[in-house]
Amino acid sequence: MIFDTVKQLLIEKFGEEVIIAEEPNQKQPALIIKADLIADVCLFLRDHPQTWFDFLSCLSGVDYGVEQQKFGIVYHLASIIKNHTLVLKIATENNRDEENLPSFKSISAVYKAAEWHEREAFDMLGIYFENHPDLRRILLPDDWDGFPLRKDYKTAEQYHNIKIDL
Template identity: 55%
Template sequence: MEIITRVQQLLSVEFGNQAIAVVEESGLQPALVIHRGKLAEVCLFLRDHEETYFDFLSCISAVDNGVADGSFSVVYHLASIPHQHQLTIKVTVDNDRRLDNLPVVPTVTGVWRTADWHEREAFDLMGVYFEGHPDLRRILLPEDWEGYPLRKDYQEAETYHGIAIK
């Protein structure tokens, strides 16, 4: 049985229909889109369940789904080293793109310590706020940088503290 099918079954038994919002089967990697409010619980379950044991968070990526779509996605690539299987899960957040109203996703730093750095990078470059993160601050750009450079509507500044950027 394919791992994504088995994970669907396990999550349905554990959480009913409250965990999985959508199953994406198109593209190179199928993914489970998880309801934002259940993300941390689902991740903890997937890490600790003896059948899945996703002990390694390979990557977190933030995706700007476009100005017209009005949403952002956060993609989590999970791996189980002992079981040698992988899983992609996602959370999608509708957002009005205002800089004073960032898209909010719960942190998973309590599940995988490596999420600390991945979430900080997604915050810094895309402006996704990870609620509950122990030290959410910029990691690549200066603290006073305005905007989030990987957003599709980002306007590059011409200067930074009087120094030409372009």
């Protein structure tokens, strides 16, 4: 099983502290990775001949809720050549202050597709990605207030004096 292989390879390369937790019994088994190592882990898994995770199929931002004060990212990796998949997760605590955005390292240097995925997570959830080449809004206007996928987001009533009717 690729899950066990990846787990062992990561521990050998980065030490046991790289894996914070694991979710092996899910439909899509996941490893919860130390957030500071995500770019290094993705590069290693992309280039290792046993894994060759050459495709980032999805990157999603997660708001775990006001009570938990936590944000995360879920990475869905795939190997087209080897025909296997893996889910990686990272998380950080954050006080939800829009002046202090949750921050993670960008993996756009590893997977070019991450540029767009990370911009969407930034736009919708206010998650900042260190070393992203062009981190700006992608779906909403540049002057939009707030981050609509946050659990505590208050829907705007107007935008430039135009009533927003949901």
